[in-house]
Amino acid sequence: MTGAPPIVEMTGISISFPGVKALDAVDFRLFPGEVHTLMGENGAGKSTLIKALTGVYKIDEGQILVAGEERRFGGTADAQAAGIATVYQEVNLCANLSIGENVMLGHEVRGPFGINWKATHRAAAEVLATLGLEQLDLRRPLATLSLAIQQLVAISRAMVTRPKVLILDEPTSSLDANEVANLFTVIRKLRDQGVAILFVTHFLDQVYAISDRITVLRNGGFVGEYPTRELDRTTLISKMIGKDFATLRSLGSERQSHHYEPRGEPLLKAEDLGRKGSSEPTDLELHQGEVLGLAGLLGSGRTELARLLYGADRPDSGTVWLRGRKTDIHTPTAALAHRIAFSSENRRDEGIIRDLSVRENLVLAVQAKRGWFRPLSRKEQDALTRKYLTELNVRPADPERPIKFLSGGNQQKVLLGRWLATEPDLLILDEPTRGIDVGAKAEIQAAVAALAAKGVAVVFISSELEEVVRLSDRIIVMKDHRKLAELENGPHVTAETIVAVIADEGDDEEGDSE
Amino acid sequence: MSDLAARLAAGRGAIVRNQAFWGVIAIAALLAINVVADPGYLSVGYNGETGRLSGNLIDILRAAAPILMIAVGMCLVVATGGIDLSVGSIMVVAGAVSMELLRGMDGSAGNAALTLAIALGIATALGAVNGFLVSVVGLQPFISTLVMMLAGRGIAKVITGGQNTTADNDSFAWLANGYVVGVPVVFLLAIAIVALVWLLVRRSALGLMLEAIGMDSRASRLAGVKRRSLQLTVYSVSGLLAGIAGVFATASVMTVDVSRTGYQLELDAILAVVIGGTSLAGGKFSIGGAVIGGLLIATLDKTVVFLGIPASATPAFKAIVIVVLCLLQSERVRSLFRHRRALRAQSQKEAVAA
Numbered sequence: 001m002t003g004a005p006p007i008v009e010m011t012g013i014s015i016s017f018p019g020v021k022a023l024d025a026v027d028f029r030l031f032p033g034e035v036h037t038l039m040g041e042n043g044a045g046k047s048t049l050i051k052a053l054t055g056v057y058k059i060d061e062g063q064i065l066v067a068g069e070e071r072r073f074g075g076t077a078d079a080q081a082a083g084i085a086t087v088y089q090e091v092n093l094c095a096n097l098s099i100g101e102n103v104m105l106g107h108e109v110r111g112p113f114g115i116n117w118k119a120t121h122r123a124a125a126e127v128l129a130t131l132g133l134e135q136l137d138l139r140r141p142l143a144t145l146s147l148a149i150q151q152l153v154a155i156s157r158a159m160v161t162r163p164k165v166l167i168l169d170e171p172t173s174s175l176d177a178n179e180v181a182n183l184f185t186v187i188r189k190l191r192d193q194g195v196a197i198l199f200v201t202h203f204l205d206q207v208y209a210i211s212d213r214i215t216v217l218r219n220g221g222f223v224g225e226y227p228t229r230e231l232d233r234t235t236l237i238s239k240m241i242g243k244d245f246a247t248l249r250s251l252g253s254e255r256q257s258h259h260y261e262p263r264g265e266p267l268l269k270a271e272d273l274g275r276k277g278s279s280e281p282t283d284l285e286l287h288q289g290e291v292l293g294l295a296g297l298l299g300s301g302r303t304e305l306a307r308l309l310y311g312a313d314r315p316d317s318g319t320v321w322l323r324g325r326k327t328d329i330h331t332p333t334a335a336l337a338h339r340i341a342f343s344s345e346n347r348r349d350e351g352i353i354r355d356l357s358v359r360e361n362l363v364l365a366v367q368a369k370r371g372w373f374r375p376l377s378r379k380e381q382d383a384l385t386r387k388y389l390t391e392l393n394v395r396p397a398d399p400e401r402p403i404k405f406l407s408g409g410n411q412q413k414v415l416l417g418r419w420l421a422t423e424p425d426l427l428i429l430d431e432p433t434r435g436i437d438v439g440a441k442a443e444i445q446a447a448v449a450a451l452a453a454k455g456v457a458v459v460f461i462s463s464e465l466e467e468v469v470r471l472s473d474r475i476i477v478m479k480d481h482r483k484l485a486e487l488e489n490g491p492h493v494t495a496e497t498i499v500a501v502i503a504d505e506g507d508d509e510e511g512d513s514e
Numbered sequence: 515m516s517d518l519a520a521r522l523a524a525g526r527g528a529i530v531r532n533q534a535f536w537g538v539i540a541i542a543a544l545l546a547i548n549v550v551a552d553p554g555y556l557s558v559g560y561n562g563e564t565g566r567l568s569g570n571l572i573d574i575l576r577a578a579a580p581i582l583m584i585a586v587g588m589c590l591v592v593a594t595g596g597i598d599l600s601v602g603s604i605m606v607v608a609g610a611v612s613m614e615l616l617r618g619m620d621g622s623a624g625n626a627a628l629t630l631a632i633a634l635g636i637a638t639a640l641g642a643v644n645g646f647l648v649s650v651v652g653l654q655p656f657i658s659t660l661v662m663m664l665a666g667r668g669i670a671k672v673i674t675g676g677q678n679t680t681a682d683n684d685s686f687a688w689l690a691n692g693y694v695v696g697v698p699v700v701f702l703l704a705i706a707i708v709a710l711v712w713l714l715v716r717r718s719a720l721g722l723m724l725e726a727i728g729m730d731s732r733a734s735r736l737a738g739v740k741r742r743s744l745q746l747t748v749y750s751v752s753g754l755l756a757g758i759a760g761v762f763a764t765a766s767v768m769t770v771d772v773s774r775t776g777y778q779l780e781l782d783a784i785l786a787v788v789i790g791g792t793s794l795a796g797g798k799f800s801i802g803g804a805v806i807g808g809l810l811i812a813t814l815d816k817t818v819v820f821l822g823i824p825a826s827a828t829p830a831f832k833a834i835v836i837v838v839l840c841l842l843q844s845e846r847v848r849s850l851f852r853h854r855r856a857l858r859a860q861s862q863k864e865a866v867a868a
Binding site: 310312332333335336342344349350351352353354355356360364365367368369370372373374375376418422 | 717718719720722723725726729730732733734735736737738739740744797798
């Protein structure tokens, strides 16, 4: 690793999209035989940088050197020709083709009579063998393999062209611990063969387990490049979030003064609630009128836990007691009937229905709860719509406008209105303030505080730790799809406390495993 | 003054953009062609003795009834993002069941009612099987209903033993051939059923739910919309309406032709829905549009016969009319025309200036 010149050297890379500077003078180096992790929060510019390197985006400024030669990528084919291969987060393979066909797709060995399948399969076997996958039967359809093995096949496919650089974009997001260990064995094997590997993940433990070097980006800017052994977790997180501890502490003290002491029977109690591959079995309790914050980095399993509570995904372990009674919540319909509402983090695909009007979007959940044969009259619909458009200050307050023409913040407010209209006892809000402007954010936070004061139990999920600390009575810290700690909120708790919990626990674990 | 003109222009724009408008134009154009061929084409006669209206227009309305039924059912299925290829086959099953039952009974009105109930029950059940395959099993609508399309005609042949069964029952035949205040019963029934369906979907929240599923099934699931039971309902309703269409089609001649009754009518139904401005991608739907589309298909069928277009050339003629209509409805084609008109106007102006 030391001494050899970098295989990829990107200097001063800038890329602008209309209205946004996605990357601003970012430097990035990749050496042969190293695993290099790219870190940063959502929207920090990680994927933009990767797309610049794979030729998807053209760079506005800067220079890309591959093996010391300047390259101008006009498309992905140019990047591949330069020896850069990519495996994306979602497996991009053909489920109904065989393993061998998938590995060699587009690189089949041709003979005088078209494709020479024998030679093609031989080539596929060679590639799989270099990754330690020689036990796989090439003729089996891909669909019979687990997602983890499919991921390895996808990497094999990328290795067919013998690239010098391999980019792995969140390859572990759908794998369990054993599968990740297998993947890492393969990655180390490739690294030792001299391949330069660029690795993107949200899992901190994995970063420390596999990578030699870390580059941190924040808001499209370059923060720094560090050898992994010289950067401890706490420093890494503060570099990603962009606030030193003093700032984190001062933000924490802005927390609302009221603190709700739960009393009596919990509204909802869950034991061992979990689902294989997405959420480790978790215990939790929720009381009326309390705000429970779920904190953790992206990909820590917050969303997955929330979806289990709502029945959006079916739990495969655990028991839930609602108001003291054992209850199965396996579908959103059942959850709504039990007065639980859930606002998804994916506003565009799982929240708004783009082509319906504001009014129709707002009344949809209430109407679904009542059943279609008991329609809300137009008068009732108008009254509900007017109520929430005013209460939540939606602009423009035009109930008949298709919701797709509203800004993100106003769409979010309409969705909040949709769930409030069902009069829930438990409201789960997954990233309700992501990607919306400061004013709308403050209004949504105020609405959450008001709901809790009225006795609604709220689960509040946000990547902004300050926001979680400010709003919550209790905070569950999550990491790697499991509950790490539960904190009673109070003057001693700040965003820094949470960061410390995430980082410390990881350090301990690393100490154990080594 | 100019304000009024602007509003008129805006109103005209809205009408022209409404796809069903072009269906109306197409019906008018076909009728005009027929009038050119025979100036008396549109005349409606009144027979004082029987109190019946007669004429080509009345024939078109009568022929439109079965198509209206399956077009409306198809419209609801398409709204959820699905498709029902089995309506033609369910028609022939309903027809076969009716004729076989009536053949073995005396011609009383009670027997006609019983037969009707059994035939429509079976048609609804077949639709429910489609709905089950789509919503519970999770097969693609195209495949599920394709299977039913193939199976349905087979079932009909088994029921009649491969024969074209004929039966006698005046009450049953009246459904298709009778008249009330001079107008064919079959058309009145069709319109009443369409109105009923319209009330059902638009006066309850069914329409909104179907559109929500068709537009974004993930978001509507999280909003608590019961996709499964709604899909089951919608395919069952489509089956029921296809059963009614089958009764209409067989009652008029009191014979079921197992290889021709309802043959390829699913394609007519899909065309009627598309002509009516409902996108096959699902979402917003228009029952009124589907009715106009159904009337256009019926007019087209009658025109083909009236103009004496040879049977072998009929499909081609139909295809041409529908392609032209789809081109007129296409936003891109219309903007191309606008662009050319603008260019021509500009060049004329330049010529005048020079």
